[in-house]
Amino acid sequence: MTSGTDLPDYRTLQVSCDASVATITLNRPRQRNAFGGGMREELADAYRRCDADDAIRVIVLTGAPPAFCAGADLGAGDRTFTEPAAEFSAAGVSVPAWTLAKPVIAAVNGHAIGIGLTLALQCDIRIFAADARYGVVQARRGMVGDAYSHWILPRLVGLANAAEILLTGATFDGHRAVALGLGSRVLPAEQVLPAALELARDIAVNTAPMSVAASKRLLWDSYDLDRAAVGARETEIHLQLMAHDDAREGVRAHAERREPRWTGRPVDPTS
Numbered sequence: 669m670t671s672g673t674d675l676p677d678y679r680t681l682q683v684s685c686d687a688s689v690a691t692i693t694l695n696r697p698r699q700r701n702a703f704g705g706g707m708r709e710e711l712a713d714a715y716r717r718c719d720a721d722d723a724i725r726v727i728v729l730t731g732a733p734p735a736f737c738a739g740a741d742l743g744a745g746d747r748t749f750t751e752p753a754a755e756f757s758a759a760g761v762s763v764p765a766w767t768l769a770k771p772v773i774a775a776v777n778g779h780a781i782g783i784g785l786t787l788a789l790q791c792d793i794r795i796f797a798a799d800a801r802y803g804v805v806q807a808r809r810g811m812v813g814d815a816y817s818h819w820i821l822p823r824l825v826g827l828a829n830a831a832e833i834l835l836t837g838a839t840f841d842g843h844r845a846v847a848l849g850l851g852s853r854v855l856p857a858e859q860v861l862p863a864a865l866e867l868a869r870d871i872a873v874n875t876a877p878m879s880v881a882a883s884k885r886l887l888w889d890s891y892d893l894d895r896a897a898v899g900a901r902e903t904e905i906h907l908q909l910m911a912h913d914d915a916r917e918g919v920r921a922h923a924e925r926r927e928p929r930w931t932g933r934p935v936d937p938t939s
Contacts, residue, residue: 675717680707682732683714688725688872689865690718693732700738701731703760703783711787712763719768722933725872725880727768728864729791730775734857736797737784739805760815765790766888769881769935771871775864777857781805781839786815789824792884793867794851796842797860802850803839823891825849873927876914877934885936901938908937 675683682693692714694701718724731737760783765772774791779800786804788794796802804813804821813821813834821830825848832838833848842854855863871880882905890898909915914932921928 675714678710678714680705681710681714683718685724687869688723689728689868690721690724690726691728691730691865692718693730694737695732697732697735700735700779701784702738703740703787708761712761715761715763715765715768719763719770722877725770725877725934726868727765727770727772728775728861728868729765729772729788730777730861730864731780731784733778735778735784736774736776736780736800737787738779739782739784740809758814760787760790764816765792766884769884771868771880771884773864773868774851775861776800776802776842776851777860782809783814786813786817786820789817789820789850790815792887793864795853795855795860795864795867796845796851797857798842798854800842800857801839802842802845803837804833805837805839807835808837819891876909876918876928876930876932878912878914878932878937879909881934882909882936882938885939904938905936912937 678695680694680696682695684691692711694707694711696702696705696707699705715727718727771793772791774788774794776788776794776796777800778797780788780802782803782805785802804817806813812818817834821833824830825833829848842851845851846854853863886898886901886905889901893901912932914930917928917930
């Protein structure tokens, strides 16, 4: 463990930290990591703790094989969707991955159905297993897509493709997921997590923490900003970063052909 985060013993998750990368594993393998048993609350807690720890630079979200997340836990049978909690929210998790300062990479190493897929869509980068099945199937269960899927999907894949995904509830494989624009890579299942960890370590070592935090925030905020507002934010971020030594260190490290020694915290300097 390289992180100083004091992580509790979760019932539905496994969390490990190595070389500034935290790996959160959805861990209900008997239920194919179905979203239940307290996973909603535990994932929010793990996200908060990892985000608050400056030693953690990148978070990888994955599932205990052979699935990523089979969707909602259907253990209650036909009452699964009919008895909402007193403070029900369709948000999926109260701390969406896009709200964190650190990049969150979804290593979608197996089936991701319903909220299993919509949770992955909240991440910044997604790598899909080729032969697994994916879909926002809620319309086939008498419900609708959750976890902000009606906001994310049109922006990722366009209105027509979003409508096909949400209105049919059909499933598709990893090749189709990447062709649609839901992820950046499709790999054999056993290669998904190693590829995600390799990418995470590259980000953790070679990119400036403040730069990444600011860029991530602006990427997600840009959905709701016009061109002029994005330009103004970019200028504001540049001015903040120019005043920090990391702007010098990045050039020094490149010139000296060594790994950079960043001193900035993983937070957006304009926030």
